[in-house]
Amino acid sequence: xxxxNNALSGAVAAQAALNxxxxxxxxxQTKGYxxxxxxxxxxxxxxxxxxxxxxxxxxxxxxxxxxYKSQQLWRSNAELGQYTQQQPYLTQLEQVMGDDKSSxxxxxxxxxKALNAVGEEPxxxxxxxxxxxxxxxxxxxxxxxxxxxxxxxxxxxxxxxxILPKFNTLVANIASLNKSIAAxxxxxxxxxxxxxxxxxxxxxxxxLAAIEVLEQPDGSRTVSLKTGQPLVVGTMAGMxxxxxxxxxxxxxxxxxxxxxxxxxxxIGGQLGGxxxxxxxxxxxxQQSIMSMSEQLADKINTQLAAGTDSAGNPGIPLFVKGTGGxxxxxxxxxxxxxxxxxxxxxxxxxxxxxxxxxxxxxxxxITLPSVGTVIIGDADTQLVGKLGIDSQQNKSxxxxxxxxxxxxxxxxxxxxxxxxxxEAMNLVEFQNMYQANMKVIAVANNLFDATLSxxx
Numbered sequence: 001x002x003x004x005n006n007a008l009s010g011a012v013a014a015q016a017a018l019n020x021x022x023x024x025x026x027x028x029q030t031k032g033y034x035x036x037x038x039x040x041x042x043x044x045x046x047x048x049x050x051x052x053x054x055x056x057x058x059x060x061x062x063x064x065x066x067x068y069k070s071q072q073l074w075r076s077n078a079e080l081g082q083y084t085q086q087q088p089y090l091t092q093l094e095q096v097m098g099d100d101k102s103s104x105x106x107x108x109x110x111x112x113k114a115l116n117a118v119g120e121e122p123x124x125x126x127x128x129x130x131x132x133x134x135x136x137x138x139x140x141x142x143x144x145x146x147x148x149x150x151x152x153x154x155x156x157x158x159x160x161x162x163i164l165p166k167f168n169t170l171v172a173n174i175a176s177l178n179k180s181i182a183a184x185x186x187x188x189x190x191x192x193x194x195x196x197x198x199x200x201x202x203x204x205x206x207x208l209a210a211i212e213v214l215e216q217p218d219g220s221r222t223v224s225l226k227t228g229q230p231l232v233v234g235t236m237a238g239m240x241x242x243x244x245x246x247x248x249x250x251x252x253x254x255x256x257x258x259x260x261x262x263x264x265x266x267i268g269g270q271l272g273g274x275x276x277x278x279x280x281x282x283x284x285x286q287q288s289i290m291s292m293s294e295q296l297a298d299k300i301n302t303q304l305a306a307g308t309d310s311a312g313n314p315g316i317p318l319f320v321k322g323t324g325g326x327x328x329x330x331x332x333x334x335x336x337x338x339x340x341x342x343x344x345x346x347x348x349x350x351x352x353x354x355x356x357x358x359x360x361x362x363x364x365x366i367t368l369p370s371v372g373t374v375i376i377g378d379a380d381t382q383l384v385g386k387l388g389i390d391s392q393q394n395k396s397x398x399x400x401x402x403x404x405x406x407x408x409x410x411x412x413x414x415x416x417x418x419x420x421x422x423e424a425m426n427l428v429e430f431q432n433m434y435q436a437n438m439k440v441i442a443v444a445n446n447l448f449d450a451t452l453s454x455x456x
Contacts, residue, residue, distance in 0.1 A: 002051065003447075007440035009055030013040050014434035016058050021426045024418045032200040034416040036192055037062035063192045066415045067215060073412050074203055076405040078210035078226075078268040083398035085159075085273030089152055090281070090391040096148050097384045104292070104380035107141030110134050112362045112377075115355065118343065122352040123310070128338035135318055136332045142293040143328030149286040150324065156278045157249075160242075160264075163208055163271055168239050170205040171223070174198055175237035178220035185219045195219075209240075210268025225267055229253040229260040240271075251275070281390055284370035285383065292379055293330045295366040297321050299376075303361060307342035307354030315342025315354075 017038045027033040041059040045051040097103055114134040118127045177198040184191045202223065205211060210226040216234070223232040231238045231253065238255035240262070251262040251271075264275030297319035304315035318336060322329045345353035362377045371382045 002054065003444045004441055006053070006055035007437045007444065009043065009057060010437035011434055011441070013038070013056045013058055014430045014437060017430040018427065018434065020061070021423050021430060025420065025423050025427075028418050028420055032196050032203070033418065034192060034196050034199075035064050035418045036190075037064065061190045061192065063195065064416055065195075066412075069408070069412045069415055070199065071213065073405075073408045074206035074211065074213065076401065076408040077203055077206040078272075079401040080398075080405045081207040081269040082210075082273035082276070083394055083401050085270040086277045086281075086394050087391075087398055089156070089277055090387070090394055092152070093148070093281075093285070094384070094387050094391045097145060097380070097387060102141065102144060103384070104141050104145060104289070105384075107134075107138040108296075108362070108377065108380065111138045112359060115359050118341075119352055119355055119359070122343055122350050122355060125338055128341050128343075131341060132318075132332065132336060132338055135336075139293075139319065139328070139330040139332055142289065142330045146286065146289050146293075146324060146329050149282060149289065152282055153278065153286070156274050156282070160271065160274050163274075164240055164242070167205065167208045167271070168237075168241075170201050170208070171231050171239070172237045173201045174205070174221070174223060175232045175235050177201065178232065179235040182218045182220050191219065206269065208269045209271045225253070225262065227263065227267055229262055230255045281387075285387065288368040288370045288383055290324065290329055291368055292366065292376075292383075294321055296361075296376060297330060299361045299364060299366075300358065303354065303358050304342045306345070306357075308344050308347040309342045310339050310344075310349070312347035313342075316340055 017040070020036050020038050024035045038058055039060045039062050040056050043054040043057050045053050100106060111131070111134040114127075114131045118124065118131055121127055177194055181191045181194045181198065184194060198221065202211070202213060202221070205223070211231065212224050212226055214222040216222060220234050221232070222230075222234075224230045229238075231240075233255075236256065238253050240251065240253055242249045243252050243259070251264040251267075253260040253262055264271060265279045266272060267275065297317075301317040301319055304318055307315045309315060316336075317333055318341075320331050320333050322331060343355040343358070344351040362375075364376055365373050366376055366379060367373045368379060368383070371379075371386055374382045
């Protein structure tokens with residue numbers, strides 16, 4: 001009987017819809033879960049048949065997703081990852097270099113204050129000794145600040161080395177899921193769960209580097225860096241790695257039989273944040289600190305060489321420049337004493353002509369890689385000021401990125417997230433549908449029984 005078949009198809013369809021709704025409710029708090037629905041279509045009557053139709057069928061499963069919103073979610077994650085990764089380094093540098101006691105400005109000021117004090121009594125051994133002591137403290141200030149930058153450089157390299165395996169694992173997982181999704185889709189299997197798993201992997205990958213994702217007809221996704229280098233094509237996965245063959249580590253993508261160079265300061269995400277900070281902030285600052293110590297040492301040593309010490313001997317260098325290794329970038333000449341200070345120009349006791357020229361060095365100009373030409377006395381202030389500006393800009397961009405990410409998550413949830421109120425309504429609606437169809441079957445049974453009784 002058609003009436004029974006129709007009602008049975010309706011009950012089966014309602015049951016499928018109830019199962020889908022229960023799956024949505026069960027995953028109400030599951031991260032990355034995309035809500036599903038059922039696509040019900042009427043079964044039309046055959047050609048030439050005078051009938052309302054043959055019930056309803058489940059034509060397919062619906063997955064409520066929006067490609068644009070997913071793309072926005074991934075792009076916002078890359079921005080958030082980049083600025084989040086940079087901020088701790090910038091904050092540490094800003095605090096260390098801006099500290100009143102440990103700053104380069106404090107060391108320079110104290111050294112030149114000691115020189116000024118000697119001007120009141122050039123022959124005073126304690127005052128001259130204070131100059132040598134402050135020279136040592138100045139050298140230690142340079143070494144200490146420089147070591148902070150070296151430690152940060154090592155930390156950046158270690159973090160990069162820790163991120164790369166995770167990055168490559170995610171890339172391999174996406175390629176593997178592409179294969180599973182294409183195979184399951186070809187068999188007509190619901191692939192929503194696999195797609196959710198792949199989307200979560202893509203979202204995690206986007207935090208590490210900015211990526212571009214393209215949907216393919218077979219259900220797979222092609223993934224590449226925003227700078228164009230391929231990462232995933234179908235079931236093929238690339239590998240992001242550091243090439244050390246030239247002696248200088250360089251990032252590259254190995255894909256198939258080809259290697260693609262990568263500018264790690266422009267790829268976004270956490271890796272891009274590390275690369276951008278190292279290249280555009282840390283290394284220029286490190287070079288400026290080194291250059292500042294060298295130029296200051298050269299000027300002081302040159303001026304001392306133009307004078308004579310208390311015994312009438314030509315001045316010897318006060319500072320020794322280092323390469324940044326164990327000895328640091330600056331130190332006082334071993335065995336240097338207050339008697340070695342060449343503060344006189346003619347050897348006359350009490351003459352401080354050369355001392356005045358030494359004091360004047362503080363007002364001389366030097367050129368630094370990150371800030372250009374500045375006065376020695378203002379050099380550290382300029383470096384700290386630029387660092388503060390960079391830090392504040394990054395904080396502002398981080399706040400913006402956080403807001404955009406939150407909005408992207410809300411937009412995604414509005415389409416793909418499970419709404420418990422909506423699912424509760426669906427439960428009632430499909431329950432009523434099921435009960436109504438079962439009622440139709442009961443009526444059909446009664447009619448069938450009544451018909452049989454007429455011939456009993």
